[in-house]
Amino acid sequence: MKTTPQRTEIARFLKRARNHPSALEIYGRISQKFPNMSFATVYNNLKMLAEKGRIKTLDLDPQKTRFDPDVSKHHHIICLKCGKIEDIRRKYRIKTAVPKKCRYTALSNTVHFYGICAGCKKKSGRRRTKKTAGGKNK
Ligand SMILES: [Zn+2]
Numbered sequence: 179m180k181t182t183p184q185r186t187e188i189a190r191f192l193k194r195a196r197n198h199p200s201a202l203e204i205y206g207r208i209s210q211k212f213p214n215m216s217f218a219t220v221y222n223n224l225k226m227l228a229e230k231g232r233i234k235t236l237d238l239d240p241q242k243t244r245f246d247p248d249v250s251k252h253h254h255i256i257c258l259k260c261g262k263i264e265d266i267r268r269k270y271r272i273k274t275a276v277p278k279k280c281r282y283t284a285l286s287n288t289v290h291f292y293g294i295c296a297g298c299k300k301k302s303g304r305r306r307t308k309k310t311a312g313g314k315n316k
Pocket residue numbers: 257258259260261262294295296297298299
C-alpha cells in the first residue's frame with residue numbers, strides 16, 4: 179500500500195491514543211496538522227489501516243465506531259455515561275461459556291462489557307450527597 183504523509187500521521191496519532199478514539203476525534207486532531215484533509219480521507223485511511231490489520235475497529239459504542247491501535251487480543255468495557263473505553267486483559271473460558279446445544283467448536287471470543295466508570299460513579303454519588311459533602315474548611 180502506498181503510504182501518504184496523511185496515513186503516516188493517522189497511524190502515528192493512533193499509536194499514542196489510549197482512549198479508543200472515533201473517526202471524528204481522529205479527524206479533529208489530524209486536521210490541525212493537515213487542515214485540507216477531508217473527513218472522508220481520514221475515514222478511508224482508517225478503513226484501510228483496519229483492513230491491513232494495523233488497527234482494530236470497535237463496534238461496542240452504539241454512537242460511533244471507535245478505533246484501537248492495540249491489535250493484540252483483549253476485551254473492552256465502555257462507560258454508558260461518558261463513553262470511555264478501557265481494556266480488559268483476561269481470558270474467558272470459551273468451553274464453559276458456549277452452551278452444549280450450540281454444536282460449534284468455539285475458537286475465540288471477544289467480550290464487551292457495559293457499565294459506569296469510576297469517574298461517572300463518583301460524579302453521580304456527589305450529586306446525591308450534595309448537602310453533606312461540603313468539603314473541609316481551611
Ligand atoms: Zn464514565
